[in-house]
């Protein structure tokens with residue numbers, strides 16, 4: 001592709017050389033630069049890759065984009081931009097021929113609920129016979145494939161490359177999670193979302209290499225409405241009025257506690273042998289009696305967001321109702337097993353706040369006992385252990401303390417830290433270091449009416465010990481325990 005065509009829509013200065021040359025690809029890792037591609041130098045969290053420019057030139061690269069002044073030999077085309085990451089986003093879109101323009105693109109932001117809502121939307125659209133792609137914390141999913149990604153919102157180049165693959169595979173609807181970091185790092189620059197969805201906001205991702213304070217976090221979350229044709233917001237969320245009023249696009253609303261375009265009411269928590277979830281009504285722009293196969297009020301918010309979006313898209317209401325009746329999201333309040341005696345849930349709540357919210361939600365189903373199986377990561381903040389120990393003591397009837405990525409620490413030492421807050425508060429517990437054994441114990445020693453929450457890992461598929469990751473899945477461990485103790489028909 002001609003260099004000039006890659007620069008479409010971007011402000012730049014040609015410092016030297018010519019834009020008439022051709023390149024086959026764009027790279028932003030100096031180690032991949034050569035005489036067929038264009039290198040973009042950028043400042044990262046660890047290194048400033050402008051320092052690698054001499055090496056890039058030595059490798060034969062002839063076109064370089066920078067955001068800092070640099071000296072290069074006369075045979076190199078040098079282009080200066082204001083922000084290299086923004087340039088990467090625009091140029092990647094051009095390189096892959098603007099694939100986002102060929103799909104209906106739905107962006108979801110918010111502190112919580114992005115993954116769940118994205119998968120609800122995908123389930124509904126698929127039930128309506130549409131080809132859907134999803135990008136988010138669970139990876140890149142389309143055409144029956146799942147590819148892992150480093151980030152919830154991947155780098156712009158990876159995004160645009162993925163969009164192109166999706167379009168080529170016939171995907172018509174793309175649902176993508178948009179992290180605040182993704183907006184800050186220009187990963188989504190240039191994308192026009194057909195719909196921008198906002199679930200909720202609370203302080204999170206504040207610290208070195210993320211956001212300097214809550215205001216910065218909120219600002220970047222609000223960016224979704226600066227690049228959407230139509231916005232959709234949860235009016236029960238903190239700062240909803242401010243975000244809605246400041247939006248640059250037309251806004252539709254949903255809520256439970258306030259008036260809104262789409263409103264949920266009459267919530268009933270349902271627990272049956274083969275179904276755990278919530279029934280509720282939707283009023284406003286559409287009228288539906290919904291049976292949702294995920295527990296808790298917060299999943300009603302997620303479902304309401306998905307319903308509102310799908311109604312705006314003109315999706316048939318039967319597809320909405322059928323999909324929500326059987327929706328499951330891997331590792332997010334996932335009902336891993338359920339019979340008349342017990343319900344087993346896998347969720348990735350891995351801090352005190354998420355754990356408390358999860359246990360409060362499950363308590364509303366009035367279990368005989370609420371049992372929680374959990375551990376805490378090694379070589380990470382001890383505060384998390386103290387917090388989760390405290391929540392377990394206050395909110396669970398029984399805790400089984402076990403391993404969860406102990407890394408270079410001893411599992412027994414981590415459990416000791418958890419116990420330091422759990423025991424003084426009178427929490428009932430036992431220790432089983434091996435996670436598979438802990439899960440087997442929880443299921444095989446259940447009492448009638450128990451709810452067993454296995455938390456921390458969600459759909460993570462490894463256990464990290466001494467720098468080695470071995471395959472481990474809570475969901476598979478539950479399946480094994482069910483088989484081993486013949487629980488299917490009990």
Ligand SMILES: CC(=O)N[C@H]1[C@@H](OP(=O)(O)OP(=O)(O)OC[C@H]2O[C@@H](n3ccc(=O)[nH]c3=O)[C@H](O)[C@@H]2O)O[C@H](CO)[C@@H](O)[C@@H]1O[C@H](C)C(=O)N[C@@H](C)C(=O)N[C@H](CCC(=O)O)C(=O)O
Nearest residue numbers: 028029030044045046047049150151152153155179181209
């Ligand atoms: C702090 C941060 O955002 N880092 C992201 C960033 O890395 P970076 O560019 O700063 O990395 P760097 O190592 O300093 O490298 C700078 C540049 O030098 C280049 N380089 C490096 C070495 C070399 O020899 N030559 C070379 O050219 C690199 O290719 C890069 O272009 O760009 C990378 C590629 O896009 C990201 O994978 C990486 O995310 C890291 C893994 C991360 O953890 N990010 C978190 C903060 C994040 O983005 N989280 C959000 C939210 C998740 C949530 O909601 O829960 C997410 O969307 O995932």
Ligand SMILES: Nc1ncnc2c1ncn2[C@@H]1O[C@H](COP(=O)(O)OP(=O)(O)OP(=O)(O)O)[C@@H](O)[C@H]1O
Nearest residue numbers: 111112113114115116137298301332333348349354
């Ligand atoms: N609307 C919501 N409000 C509060 N908590 C939620 C909501 N939806 C899901 N949760 C809980 O929050 C956790 C994360 O859910 P989910 O993965 O859907 O959110 P997310 O925004 O994608 O989060 P992350 O960026 O951390 O992956 C889970 O433990 C889930 O049970």
